Amino acid sequence: MNDWQRKSPLDWETYVNKLVKVVAVEKHEYEGWVLTVDPVSATIVLATFPENEKGSLSFVMGHAVQKVEILREGDGEMEQRLAGILAPQESHAYSP
Amino acid sequence: NSRPGENSRGSENSRDSGAVQKARAELRERFLRLLSGARGRPGRFCLWGGIRLRADFGAADVESGTLQTPLGIQRAALLRSGDLLEFSFPLE
Amino acid sequence: RVERSVEPPTERPGERRMAEMKKLYGAEAAKIQAMEAAMQLIFDRNCDKKQPKYWPIIPLKL
Numbered sequence: 001m002n003d004w005q006r007k008s009p010l011d012w013e014t015y016v017n018k019l020v021k022v023v024a025v026e027k028h029e030y031e032g033w034v035l036t037v038d039p040v041s042a043t044i045v046l047a048t049f050p051e052n053e054k055g056s057l058s059f060v061m062g063h064a065v066q067k068v069e070i071l072r073e074g075d076g077e078m079e080q081r082l083a084g085i086l087a088p089q090e091s092h093a094y095s096p
Numbered sequence: 097n098s099r100p101g102e103n104s105r106g107s108e109n110s111r112d113s114g115a116v117q118k119a120r121a122e123l124r125e126r127f128l129r130l131l132s133g134a135r136g137r138p139g140r141f142c143l144w145g146g147i148r149l150r151a152d153f154g155a156a157d158v159e160s161g162t163l164q165t166p167l168g169i170q171r172a173a174l175l176r177s178g179d180l181l182e183f184s185f186p187l188e
Numbered sequence: 189r190v191e192r193s194v195e196p197p198t199e200r201p202g203e204r205r206m207a208e209m210k211k212l213y214g215a216e217a218a219k220i221q222a223m224e225a226a227m228q229l230i231f232d233r234n235c236d237k238k239q240p241k242y243w244p245i246i247p248l249k250l
Contacts, residue, residue, distance in 0.1 A: 009116055009123055019130050026145075026181065036126035037123055039123045039124050039127075060182045118216070122234075128224065155231040156227060172239070
């Protein structure tokens with residue numbers, strides 16, 4: 001188990017709504033806004049909004065995470081944008 | 097082999113405060129929402145050793161961390177979470 | 189198919205699971221459990237329908 005997986009939910013929570021750079025195994029790097037960290041697998045979910053492109057959601061598996069560096073805090077506008085991704089409009093996905 | 101995230105299921109949890117439980121629940125709920133919202137979307141999967149796959153996301157076994165995804169034509173496959181490094185989907 | 193839990197036969201799995209969930213999630217345990225159960229149902233149904241095999245056959249990492 002790596003250091004990232006050993007963190008407490010209170011630690012992971014501090015990354016939410018922040019722009020981070022995730023360094024993963026095999027020299028992969030991912031940059032995006034943190035939507036959540038799964039407390040079971042330590043998988044970190046990032047939203048990216050590249051210009052002139054559709055945004056994407058990226059799930060970096062906890063076991064692959066080597067380092068997470070905070071680059072920037074989110075402002076109110078970004079927080080709203082991120083909240084929109086989590087809005088319960090997709091709750092239909094739970095019904096079988 | 098241990099499942100991912102056995103950490104948060106250890107015996108230490110008996111000492112967890114309400115604040116820790118609340119944070120854990122919030123993070124887990126967000127994760128489950130996002131994962132379930134990904135169903136049926138075209139995903140890119142990055143595995144160990146530079147293996148990359150494109151496949152629609154099927155469903156996830158949130159317990160064992162197994163992902164189910166169609167591969168090729170009319171074929172379904174199960175990806176092990178331990179084999180995966182990252183996967184992504186376009187936002188709507 | 190994957191057989192997940194290995195519960196000792198003397199315990200009632202549902203009760204033990206709920207106690208574990210309570211410890212992890214406190215007041216939100218029932219909600220989280222319901223969400224997990226709903227996703228698990230979809231997963232199990234898909235598996236019944238499509239009979240997927242593991243890919244790759246051998247894990248890349250043990």
